[in-house]
Amino acid sequence: MSIDLTNPIFHDDAAAREHLEAQRWPHGPECPHCGEKRAEAITKMEGKAHRTGLYNCKSCREQFSVTVGTVFERSKVPRAKWVLATHLMAASKKGMSAKQIERMLGVTYKTAWFMMHRIREAMSIDPKRDGPIGGDEKIVEADETFVGGKSTNAKKGKPIPTKYPVMALVERGGEVRVKAVPDVTGKNVREALFTLARRESMLVTDEASVYYHPGKEFLIHETVNHSKRQYTDFCGFAHTNTVEGFFSLFKRGIMGSFHSVSEAHLQRYADEFAFRYNYRKVDDATRANAILKAAKGKRLTYRRPDKAQDA
Numbered sequence: 005m006s007i008d009l010t011n012p013i014f015h016d017d018a019a020a021r022e023h024l025e026a027q028r029w030p031h032g033p034e035c036p037h038c039g040e041k042r043a044e045a046i047t048k049m050e051g052k053a054h055r056t057g058l059y060n061c062k063s064c065r066e067q068f069s070v071t072v073g074t075v076f077e078r079s080k081v082p083r084a085k086w087v088l089a090t091h092l093m094a095a096s097k098k099g100m101s102a103k104q105i106e107r108m109l110g111v112t113y114k115t116a117w118f119m120m121h122r123i124r125e126a127m128s129i130d131p132k133r134d135g136p137i138g139g140d141e142k143i144v145e146a147d148e149t150f151v152g153g154k155s156t157n158a159k160k161g162k163p164i165p166t167k168y169p170v171m172a173l174v175e176r177g178g179e180v181r182v183k184a185v186p187d188v189t190g191k192n193v194r195e196a197l198f199t200l201a202r203r204e205s206m207l208v209t210d211e212a213s214v215y216y217h218p219g220k221e222f223l224i225h226e227t228v229n230h231s232k233r234q235y236t237d238f239c240g241f242a243h244t245n246t247v248e249g250f251f252s253l254f255k256r257g258i259m260g261s262f263h264s265v266s267e268a269h270l271q272r273y274a275d276e277f278a279f280r281y282n283y284r285k286v287d288d289a290t291r292a293n294a295i296l297k298a299a300k301g302k303r304l305t306y307r308r309p310d311k312a313q314d315a
């Protein structure tokens with residue numbers, strides 16, 4: 005992890021606000037209420053309001069700050085702590101527990117838990133930005149796995165945590181798409197394959213029967229037989245090492261940082277790992293800033309959890 009913790013954006017509110025503004029509005033402030041972006045129509049409010057970064061829009065006469073319309077909106081947590089939490093999550097390859105964030109930020113456990121889920125929301129796939137993967141001459145590996153607690157992690161007298169299925173599609177050399185599914189059925193697999201990958205792609209999966217019919221709709225469908233170590237390798241690309249590598253990182257993160265996950269939040273954890281994977285070729289600060297940019301237009305509607313059972 006390469007984070008310079010002395011950077012004022014992590015402890016000074018004005019510096020954090022300016023950093024958020026630079027990410028969200030690289031060309032100057034835009035009104036989140038009406039979309040106004042002409043400099044002459046937007047004025048910075050002076051006096052006490054100036055310090056909090058309030059702007060006034062002459063077009064719709066509304067006021068706004070940089071966090072309006074983002075996952076950080078209406079939070080009492082100082083903006084510098086949001087920026088720090090975002091950088092920590094962006095830089096941590098295996099994920100962080102809410103306990104770690106609680107200690108590092110000096111906030112309550114509940115606040116840390118809630119902040120992390122908001123940041124995961126910013127990291128989630130945006131259909132407008134992140135379309136299906138694959139395409140002409142692209143290889144897409146698809147696989148499913150079960151994620152959840154191990155029985156050795158269950159406390160005495162408590163039930164063994166249930167495992168839940170997750171599907172992942174990875175474009176070799178490209179991005180991953182992850183979808184938590186209720187069951188690994190033909191219908192769910194088909195839907196995931198067709199919405200997350202382009203059918204001009206060359207698909208590689210194991211021999212599970214759920215891939216047989218939808219596989220025919222892709223340009224080529226190669227299969228790998230793990231148990232027999234046999235490959236129907238007509239073209240020399242039949243392996244699923246890439247998607248297995250992603251799953252292995254995801255599972256180690258879940259076991260190490262979260263111990264167990266509930267079905268309700270599995271997609272959010274998957275989104276977090278997918279985001280880091282998709283931004284793996286850039287440095288930690290660039291990845292963190294990509295989250296801050298993506299925080300716009302995503303707002304969680306659910307309130308603080310009564311039971312924060314996940315890590």
Ligand SMILES: [Zn+2]
Nearest residue numbers: 035038061064
């Ligand atoms: Zn406006």
